[in-house]
Amino acid sequence: xMNIFGFRLSASSAIDxxxxxxxxxxxxxxxxxxxxxxxxxxSCSATCPAGExxxxxxxxxxxxxxxxxxxxxxxxVSSCMLCGKCNMVCPRGINTRHxxxxxxxxxxxxxxx
Amino acid sequence: xxYQGKQNIWSDYQKExxxxxxxYVRSCIRQNFFPASEKMFMEICxxxxxxxxxxxxxxxxxxxxxxxxxxxxxxxxxxxVARQFALMTEAGYENYVASCITSFxxxxxxxxxxxxxxxxxxxxxxxxxxxxxxxxxxxxHLAHSSDLIYxxxxxxxxxxxxxxxxxxxxxxxxxxxxxxxxxxxxxxSKGVGGAEYPxxxxxxxxxxxxxxxxxxxxxxxxxxGFRQYHVKANRGYSISNTHKKFESMEPYKPDMIITNCxxxxxxxxxxxxxxxxxxxxxxxxxxxxxPVFTYxxxxxxxxxxxxxxxxxxxHQVAVEPLLDKIxxxxxxxxxxxxxxxKDIMKPELPSGIRCF
Amino acid sequence: xNEIVVIIGGGIAGMEAAAQLLKLGHSPIIIEKSDRxxxxxxxxxxxxxxxxxxxxxxxxLADSCRDANIFLNTExxxxxxxxxxxxxxxxxxxxxxTKYILFATGFNMFxxxxxxxxxxxxYDHVVTNADLEHWMNGNADKRMDTSGMKTIGFVHCVxxxxxxxxxxxxxxxxxxxxxxQAIELKNMYPDAQIYCFYMDLRLFGKKFEDFYTxxxxxxxxxxxxxxxxxxxxxxxxxxxxxxEDTLIGKPLKVSVDLLVLMAGMACNPDxxxxxxxxxxxxxxxxxxxSSDNIIHITSSAKKGVFYAGACTGPKTVPxxxxxxxxxxxxxxxAIIKER
Numbered sequence: 001x002m003n004i005f006g007f008r009l010s011a012s013s014a015i016d017x018x019x020x021x022x023x024x025x026x027x028x029x030x031x032x033x034x035x036x037x038x039x040x041x042x043s044c045s046a047t048c049p050a051g052e053x054x055x056x057x058x059x060x061x062x063x064x065x066x067x068x069x070x071x072x073x074x075x076x077v078s079s080c081m082l083c084g085k086c087n088m089v090c091p092r093g094i095n096t097r098h099x100x101x102x103x104x105x106x107x108x109x110x111x112x113x
Numbered sequence: 114x115x116y117q118g119k120q121n122i123w124s125d126y127q128k129e130x131x132x133x134x135x136x137y138v139r140s141c142i143r144q145n146f147f148p149a150s151e152k153m154f155m156e157i158c159x160x161x162x163x164x165x166x167x168x169x170x171x172x173x174x175x176x177x178x179x180x181x182x183x184x185x186x187x188x189x190x191x192x193x194v195a196r197q198f199a200l201m202t203e204a205g206y207e208n209y210v211a212s213c214i215t216s217f218x219x220x221x222x223x224x225x226x227x228x229x230x231x232x233x234x235x236x237x238x239x240x241x242x243x244x245x246x247x248x249x250x251x252x253x254h255l256a257h258s259s260d261l262i263y264x265x266x267x268x269x270x271x272x273x274x275x276x277x278x279x280x281x282x283x284x285x286x287x288x289x290x291x292x293x294x295x296x297x298x299x300x301x302s303k304g305v306g307g308a309e310y311p312x313x314x315x316x317x318x319x320x321x322x323x324x325x326x327x328x329x330x331x332x333x334x335x336x337x338g339f340r341q342y343h344v345k346a347n348r349g350y351s352i353s354n355t356h357k358k359f360e361s362m363e364p365y366k367p368d369m370i371i372t373n374c375x376x377x378x379x380x381x382x383x384x385x386x387x388x389x390x391x392x393x394x395x396x397x398x399x400x401x402x403x404p405v406f407t408y409x410x411x412x413x414x415x416x417x418x419x420x421x422x423x424x425x426x427x428h429q430v431a432v433e434p435l436l437d438k439i440x441x442x443x444x445x446x447x448x449x450x451x452x453x454x455k456d457i458m459k460p461e462l463p464s465g466i467r468c469f
Numbered sequence: 470x471n472e473i474v475v476i477i478g479g480g481i482a483g484m485e486a487a488a489q490l491l492k493l494g495h496s497p498i499i500i501e502k503s504d505r506x507x508x509x510x511x512x513x514x515x516x517x518x519x520x521x522x523x524x525x526x527x528x529x530l531a532d533s534c535r536d537a538n539i540f541l542n543t544e545x546x547x548x549x550x551x552x553x554x555x556x557x558x559x560x561x562x563x564x565x566x567t568k569y570i571l572f573a574t575g576f577n578m579f580x581x582x583x584x585x586x587x588x589x590x591x592y593d594h595v596v597t598n599a600d601l602e603h604w605m606n607g608n609a610d611k612r613m614d615t616s617g618m619k620t621i622g623f624v625h626c627v628x629x630x631x632x633x634x635x636x637x638x639x640x641x642x643x644x645x646x647x648x649x650q651a652i653e654l655k656n657m658y659p660d661a662q663i664y665c666f667y668m669d670l671r672l673f674g675k676k677f678e679d680f681y682t683x684x685x686x687x688x689x690x691x692x693x694x695x696x697x698x699x700x701x702x703x704x705x706x707x708x709x710x711x712x713e714d715t716l717i718g719k720p721l722k723v724s725v726d727l728l729v730l731m732a733g734m735a736c737n738p739d740x741x742x743x744x745x746x747x748x749x750x751x752x753x754x755x756x757x758x759s760s761d762n763i764i765h766i767t768s769s770a771k772k773g774v775f776y777a778g779a780c781t782g783p784k785t786v787p788x789x790x791x792x793x794x795x796x797x798x799x800x801x802x803a804i805i806k807e808r
Binding site (some may be wrong): 003004005006007008009010012 | 345346348350352353356382387388390391392466
């Protein structure tokens with residue numbers, strides 16, 4: 001449709017939880033129950049060598065996955081160097097390295113399907 | 114929805130609205146947007162209700178738009194307002210009635226500010242004296258003109274020729290009420306019914322036979338927001354807010370919308386055309402939009418005034434389907450006739466939304 | 470002669486203090502305005518963090534203070550001080566003269582309808598934490614539509630940390646109560662998605678953090694950091710809840726079938742009414758003011774007047790009981806000293 005007005009409807013940034021498909025996150029949690037235990041302290045992001053340059057943050061990956069923002073999460077994950085620093089700092093002992101690999105496997109397989 | 118719960122809130126937010134002897138100030142933009150509304154208000158007050166209402170041609174803008182656009186300092190706005198109060202004082206009135214919601218909010222905010230900071234009021238008195246040698250008394254009562262129509266809604270209902278009822282089915286019309294943001298959001302206690310569940314328009318709708326629709330985005334802004342709409346680059350965001358409201362009210366199939374703000378009916382009306390052109394979507398029945406009215410227009414309609422004398426031909430969204438629903442007679446060929454049947458010319462009709 | 474101690478309030482603080490005073494050989498009189506002992510806890514179903522039945526706690530306390538003199542349905546008509554004694558006139562016509570008064574007047578639930586934007590009393594499926602406990606105690610509640618519990622929301626801090634609602638303090642127990650109630654509902658409706666909207670999670674007590682991680686990991690309860698800004702009712706009667714997901718910085722909305730408001734603790738105006746008759750100081754938060762907030766929390770500014778429990782501010786059940794014991798001991802010491 002031609003737009004003669006010089007402006008258009010803006011996309012909404014709001015997260016609509018009614019539209020979030022939880023299938024993959026539930027699948028992830030079945031394998032990695034600790035994925036739900038993150039309390040968003042930010043230790044992982046603060047220490048992440050990739051974070052400063054790419055925006056990678058395990059906290060945000062988990063957050064985005066639960067809010068239906070898989071694309072953003074996977075983009076972050078792709079910058080992970082698997083160094084394991086986040087694993088060391090997580091106060092809840094979440095095996096973040098293993099978690100990231102599971103995210104890649106579960107979500108990327110789904111994506112390529 | 115528990116109606117009694119709302120009634121409890123409404124009873125908490127009742128304001129004192131004076132019975133008679135009002136000093137009226139007009140809106141800057143309403144006479145262009147909805148030209149007969151203020152005239153109809155005066156007509157209803159004077160000739161239907163038999164009240165004393167006075168206006169003075171020397172009053173100016175309240176400065177509200179400039180204030181909300183951040184283009185003039187608050188003290189300037191206050192001095193403009195002080196001058197308006199001086200005109201009221203000179204005319205011997207003490208009940209101040211504003212036609213515009215933003216003016217009403219502006220006056221309320223200024224009076225409250227002066228209560229908190231009397232030294233500022235003293236300074237403004239001095240500025241006003243220096244500027245134009247005027248002095249003022251603060252209004253004893255401040256009301257929005259919709260407060261007055263609300264107060265006399267039952268008298269209007271008694272004199273009404275029509276009700277907000279579908280003539281064919283006998284069912285009450287489904288009416289969306291939209292309250293201007295500056296009516297009560299800043300000072301909930303100054304609005305009839307408060308800010309979360311305002312009653313000012315809902316009360317009119319109930320009195321005049323309609324059913325009020327309470328939809329999820331009821332409290333959302335119409336999208337006007339002076340600073341947004343006035344800059345073309347921001348208009349996408351302005352219309353997105355309007356779009357959000359329409360998407361939210363759509364499932365309720367509203368027959369009409371009533372508003373009490375100068376900007377809201379304009380944007381809710383005109384943006385329906387733009388949304389239709391941009392998105393190919395209309396929200397009324399059969400390719401029409403949902404007609405949007407000022408409360409004065411609705412009062413005039415139920416009282417039986419000729420729709421074209423109410424200026425309804427200046428609406429973008431066609432009002433005819435609603436007039437037919439209620440059973441209000443009108444002459445299609447007179448739609449674009451002005452005073453003394455002068456041809457005011459038919460506008461080009463859009464393609465995306467049905468109009469006459 | 471046994472010394473009379475007047476305890477104002479028959480909630481858990483008053484009951485525990487009475488029990489302790491009895492053991493120490495004194496004669497406590499409990500004055501309770503309602504028709505039963507137990508106060509707020511008496512209306513609760515289960516207590517965090519071990520899901521102890523509230524009834525068990527209240528029954529045990531009632532049993533241990535059964536030898537006290539208990540006036541139910543009784544209010545204090547007047548209270549005044551004459552030299553070193555206090556004279557109380559009760560609504561049942563009895564007057565008491567005593568040297569020792571214990572305020573165990575507790576708190577009031579914050580009236581959730583004051584947060585108009587949440588629609589308590591207006592929308593069909595909005596309840597409070599107290600309503601939920603009442604329902605869990607087996608009382609019918611038509612707001613609880615048990616057939617359609619697919620999504621449930623919990624709003625923390627309803628009237629707490631809210632300066633505009635004139636209740637600026639943290640109510641302390643709501644975070645853990647929300648988690649407890651969320652787990653209980655999840656156990657009843659395993660397929661339901663449950664959201665807790667919080668500003669901060671304040672889980673300070675023993676085993677509270679365990680309870681929280683259990684809620685996350687084992688029950689999949691979603692915690693969203695952001696205060697609910699408004700609630701609307703959609704056409705199907707579901708509630709549309711709006712908040713900001715502050716950890717991601719975006720507005721968020723979710724439709725729920727039931728919304729539970731964690732109404733906080735507000736001061737009890739009756740405390741102030743009674744306290745003002747003998748000029749006891751009230752704190753800025755409206756609760757009674759202790760002599761100090763560290764070592765003399767159960768002492769008032771007046772000789773012979775003591776405090777226990779939530780009359781001085783929000784407290785948990787164990788904190789209240791500990792204070793009641795502490796106040797009983799303070800009173801006992803004062804009595805011994807006077808002899």
